[in-house]
Amino acid sequence: MKLTREEESALKGEQGETMQMAYRILVATGEATDAEKLIPIEWTHLAGVNYNTIGDAGEEFLSGISKNARVKVKTTLNPMGFDIDNVSNYNLDENFISKQLSIRKSYETMGVIPSFSCIPYEIFDIPKNGTQVAFAESNAAIHANSYDNLKTNKESAFSALASAITGKSPYSSLRKEDTPNITIRMNVKNPNELTYGMLGFFAGKVGDTSVNISGLGEMDNRQCKAMCGGMGTSGTCAKFIFGDGDSDCEKIDFDEKELQNIHDDLNTAEKGDIITLGSPQLGLDEISDLVGKLKGRSFKKRCMVFTPRTIKEQARKIGYTNELERAGCEILSDCCTCLTPLISKDSVDAVTTNSIKGAFYLKNSNGVDVNLKSLSQIIEDETR
Amino acid sequence: MKVLVSGKVQGIVLKSKDSINFLGTVDKKTGIISDKNHDLFEKSLKDTILVFPSGIGSSVGAYTIYSIKTNNTAPLAMICKKADLTVATGCALANIPLIIISDEEFSSIESGMNMSLDTDSTDPLHYP
Structure with missing residues (x-):
C-alpha cells in the first residue's frame, strides 16, 4: 500500500499512540483487502456497541482509547443492548447495565453522535452521490x-473506528467500479418482506463482494431494508446492482425451492411466545403503516417494536406511540432484535418475527426458536 | 510475502495445521488453546512465533488478541497463509507483527524452529 508522508509519520507513532494504532488497523485491513491506498471519507458508522457482543474486552478497550481518541468526521453509532427508559422491565443484571453505560460514555467522549441506530440512512441526511463513507453495520453498508x-x-467494527479517528479508509473493491460475476434472477411470485429477506440471505451466500439482481418489481422501504438485512447476515457481500449483468455472468435463479430451503432453515417453530418487529429498526413510514394496520385491533401477546430514538420522538409528536401502546406494543429505542440481551431462552421458547436478520441471530445467539411470518400475517394471526 | 503489521522479533515457532478462531478457542487470560479438537490443544501461545493457516470466526476475536497482549500471554508475531480481517485487525490493535507467506514457505516452517523476523528487511525471515 502507498502511504502519504503524513500517513507514514502517523504509522511510525509521530502523532501519538492512538493515531498509530488507527493507522496500523487501516494498513492491515487495506493490505488484507488489496487496497493500494487510503482515501478520505466523510461519514463513519460504528458497530461494536452492544455489551452483549463486545464483552469486557471491548468495554475495557474503548474506555482506554477514549482517553485520547477523538473522531475526525461525522460518526454515528449502532444500537446498544437496551433502552434506558424501560430497561427496568427486562430483568437485566446490574453488571450488564453499568458496562453498557461505560461503553456509551466512551463513545460520547470520543465525539460520536449517540444515535444507537442500525438505519443511519433513514435518520440522517444522505450526502451527495458518490460520497465515500465507512459503514460497519452490514445492512447499512449494503443499503448505502x-x-x-x-x-x-x-467495514469491520475496528476499521470503521480507525476511519472515524483518522478520517480515512482503505480504497478496496467496493469503492471502485465492481463487476459482479453472478446474477440472481428473482423468480418468486407475490413476494412480501419475508421473501425479500430470504432473497437477500440467499444473495449473501452466493455472492462475493457484490451481486447483480434481476426480476425485481416495485419494492417498498420495508422490503428494501429486509433484503439488505438478509444479505448482511449470511456473508460478506455488500452491494446489490440492479439489472441482468453481463451476458457471461453466471445466472442463478431464486425460486420457490430456494425460498423453501431457507425458510426451513430459519423457521424452527410453529408459533412464538412474543413478537418482535425491527431488525433493521423501523423507520417512521413503517411505524405509520403499523399504526394503520392496528386500527381497532390489539396484540394477543407481547410485541416488542424497535425503532431509533429520533423516530420514537417524531412518532410521539404525531400520536403514533400512543396508538401502538394502546394496541399492546412495547416501544424500544437505542436497541434492536439483533443480538438483544432482552430476550433469553430462560423465559421465552420461541419468537415470532418478520425479520430474517432477527431470526438468524435469535436462533444462533439467543438460542430461542423462531416463527417467521410476514407483518400482514402477524396482524391477522396475533391481534384481535 | 505481504506485511500486514510490521515489527522485529526473534523466537521459537509454534505451528498449527488448523485455523484459529480466537473468540472461541483461545483463553484470553492465559493464552492457552482451550478447544480439545484443535491440534494446539493445551499449548500456550505466549512468546511464540505463531504460524497457522488463517483466522476464522467472529471479528470480535480481534479483542481476544488484544486481551492476550494486555495479559502478556500473546505470541511475539503471527505468520499466516491467508489474510483474514479478524487476525489482521487483532494484530493491529495489539501491535503484534503479522505477515502473510506463500504455501511453499508455510510448509517449510516447523514447530520448534528458532526464527528471527524483521519486516523492514528485504529478506524478513531468518533461522539463526
Whole structure:
C-alpha cells in the first residue's frame, strides 16, 4: 500500500499512540483487502456497541482509547443492548447495565453522535452521490452502496473506528467500479418482506463482494431494508446492482425451492411466545403503516417494536406511540432484535418475527426458536 | 510475502495445521488453546512465533488478541497463509507483527524452529 508522508509519520507513532494504532488497523485491513491506498471519507458508522457482543474486552478497550481518541468526521453509532427508559422491565443484571453505560460514555467522549441506530440512512441526511463513507453495520453498508449512491467497504467494527479517528479508509473493491460475476434472477411470485429477506440471505451466500439482481418489481422501504438485512447476515457481500449483468455472468435463479430451503432453515417453530418487529429498526413510514394496520385491533401477546430514538420522538409528536401502546406494543429505542440481551431462552421458547436478520441471530445467539411470518400475517394471526 | 503489521522479533515457532478462531478457542487470560479438537490443544501461545493457516470466526476475536497482549500471554508475531480481517485487525490493535507467506514457505516452517523476523528487511525471515 502507498502511504502519504503524513500517513507514514502517523504509522511510525509521530502523532501519538492512538493515531498509530488507527493507522496500523487501516494498513492491515487495506493490505488484507488489496487496497493500494487510503482515501478520505466523510461519514463513519460504528458497530461494536452492544455489551452483549463486545464483552469486557471491548468495554475495557474503548474506555482506554477514549482517553485520547477523538473522531475526525461525522460518526454515528449502532444500537446498544437496551433502552434506558424501560430497561427496568427486562430483568437485566446490574453488571450488564453499568458496562453498557461505560461503553456509551466512551463513545460520547470520543465525539460520536449517540444515535444507537442500525438505519443511519433513514435518520440522517444522505450526502451527495458518490460520497465515500465507512459503514460497519452490514445492512447499512449494503443499503448505502445499493440504494443511497454512497460508497463503503463492508467495514469491520475496528476499521470503521480507525476511519472515524483518522478520517480515512482503505480504497478496496467496493469503492471502485465492481463487476459482479453472478446474477440472481428473482423468480418468486407475490413476494412480501419475508421473501425479500430470504432473497437477500440467499444473495449473501452466493455472492462475493457484490451481486447483480434481476426480476425485481416495485419494492417498498420495508422490503428494501429486509433484503439488505438478509444479505448482511449470511456473508460478506455488500452491494446489490440492479439489472441482468453481463451476458457471461453466471445466472442463478431464486425460486420457490430456494425460498423453501431457507425458510426451513430459519423457521424452527410453529408459533412464538412474543413478537418482535425491527431488525433493521423501523423507520417512521413503517411505524405509520403499523399504526394503520392496528386500527381497532390489539396484540394477543407481547410485541416488542424497535425503532431509533429520533423516530420514537417524531412518532410521539404525531400520536403514533400512543396508538401502538394502546394496541399492546412495547416501544424500544437505542436497541434492536439483533443480538438483544432482552430476550433469553430462560423465559421465552420461541419468537415470532418478520425479520430474517432477527431470526438468524435469535436462533444462533439467543438460542430461542423462531416463527417467521410476514407483518400482514402477524396482524391477522396475533391481534384481535 | 505481504506485511500486514510490521515489527522485529526473534523466537521459537509454534505451528498449527488448523485455523484459529480466537473468540472461541483461545483463553484470553492465559493464552492457552482451550478447544480439545484443535491440534494446539493445551499449548500456550505466549512468546511464540505463531504460524497457522488463517483466522476464522467472529471479528470480535480481534479483542481476544488484544486481551492476550494486555495479559502478556500473546505470541511475539503471527505468520499466516491467508489474510483474514479478524487476525489482521487483532494484530493491529495489539501491535503484534503479522505477515502473510506463500504455501511453499508455510510448509517449510516447523514447530520448534528458532526464527528471527524483521519486516523492514528485504529478506524478513531468518533461522539463526
